[in-house]
Amino acid sequence: MDHAADTFRTDLMTITRHVLNEQSRHPESRGDLTILLSHIVLGCKFVASAVNKAGLAKLTGLAGETNVQGEEQKKLDVLSNEVFVNALVSSGRTCVLVSEEDEKATFVDPKLRGKYCVCFDPLDGSSNIDCGVSIGTIFGIYMIKNQDTVTLEEVLQPGKDMIAAGYCMYGSSCTLVLSTGNGVNGFTLDPSLGEFIMTHPDIKIPPKGKIYSVNEGNAKNWDTPTAKYVEKCKYPTDGSSPKSLRYIGSMVADVHRTLLYGGIFLYPADKKSPSGKLRVMYEVFPMSFLMEEAGGQSFTG
Numbered sequence: 001m002d003h004a005a006d007t008f009r010t011d012l013m014t015i016t017r018h019v020l021n022e023q024s025r026h027p028e029s030r031g032d033l034t035i036l037l038s039h040i041v042l043g044c045k046f047v048a049s050a051v052n053k054a055g056l057a058k059l060t061g062l063a064g065e066t067n068v069q070g071e072e073q074k075k076l077d078v079l080s081n082e083v084f085v086n087a088l089v090s091s092g093r094t095c096v097l098v099s100e101e102d103e104k105a106t107f108v109d110p111k112l113r114g115k116y117c118v119c120f121d122p123l124d125g126s127s128n129i130d131c132g133v134s135i136g137t138i139f140g141i142y143m144i145k146n147q148d149t150v151t152l153e154e155v156l157q158p159g160k161d162m163i164a165a166g167y168c169m170y171g172s173s174c175t176l177v178l179s180t181g182n183g184v185n186g187f188t189l190d191p192s193l194g195e196f197i198m199t200h201p202d203i204k205i206p207p208k209g210k211i212y213s214v215n216e217g218n219a220k221n222w223d224t225p226t227a228k229y230v231e232k233c234k235y236p237t238d239g240s241s242p243k244s245l246r247y248i249g250s251m252v253a254d255v256h257r258t259l260l261y262g263g264i265f266l267y268p269a270d271k272k273s274p275s276g277k278l279r280v281m282y283e284v285f286p287m288s289f290l291m292e293e294a295g296g297q298s299f300t301g
């Protein structure tokens with residue numbers, strides 16, 4: 001007779017179970033990070049559902065507003081930002097929120113404050129929304145020394161002080177990749193259960209990769225070392241095979257593929273964006289944290 005376990009996985013490592021396991025490694029922990037992460041997971045589930053319905057619910061298209069970087073906001077960006085802000089504030093575990101969609105940092109009402117600062121891009125890759133290509137949420141979490149006296153300066157911490165980071169990719173499946181500083185794990189949303197189940201335990205980036213990922217349309221504005229590097233990917237001089245080019249234009253999807261398949265993702269500074277296009281606090285630092293936790297490297301220049 002068939003056992004249920006032959007057909008179904010019956011011992012499921014949900015993201016909550018995983019985070020609780022991680023928490024038990026720190027006996028002094030009071031579960032604050034666990035609670036915060038469960039609110040982030042809720043935000044991701046909400047956005048996943050909204051992204052799935054975007055075309056049907058007429059959520060695609062412009063919301064008629066402009067964000068800090070002067071870009072037009074999409075309705076889904078606005079919605080996702082609201083969901084994350086509400087989820088993070090109501091967790092009672094945050095004191096400052098820094099969102100790509102908000103011009104100023106949000107200082108949480110003292111009555112609801114906790115010790116964490118969360119930097120996030122609620123919906124990255126928004127130019128891809130209307131054609132159904134993968135987009136994602138990116139987040140990085142810092143601990144603040146004194147939540148009552150926190151200042152903006154204290155929020156500008158170096159990436160190495162981050163205590164947890166992750167992203168959620170809304171693609172052909174919805175995948176959440178998380179690190180709390182003890183390796184990287186990936187979880188896939190099972191829509192029938194409404195739970196993220198561990199599908200990619202202990203992700204390690206392959207030591208060698210055959211893919212480079214960059215917006216080559218910017219090549220005329222690159223500096224010489226960048227141009228030379230990319231040239232070598234295409235015309236190797238050491239007898240190796242040329243690398244393949246893959247570029248989605250959604251950092252979450254491009255980084256996710258790089259984590260799983262190996263290779264390099266780059267968005268070099270150029271004449272048009274001398275300090276680079278990607279934003280350090282809510283895009284580069286969290287992704288670098290994950291890359292390094294997965295055994296990879298992240299660097300400038």
Ligand code: AHM
Pocket residue numbers: 071100121123124125126127215249250251252254267277
């Ligand atoms: P966004 O935050 O406005 O969506 O922009 C960030 C995105 C990244 O996801 C992606 O890596 C990059 O911009 C793509 O830029 P480009 O279209 O210049 O190649």
Ligand code: MG
Pocket residue numbers: 100121123124125283
């Ligand atoms: Mg972004």
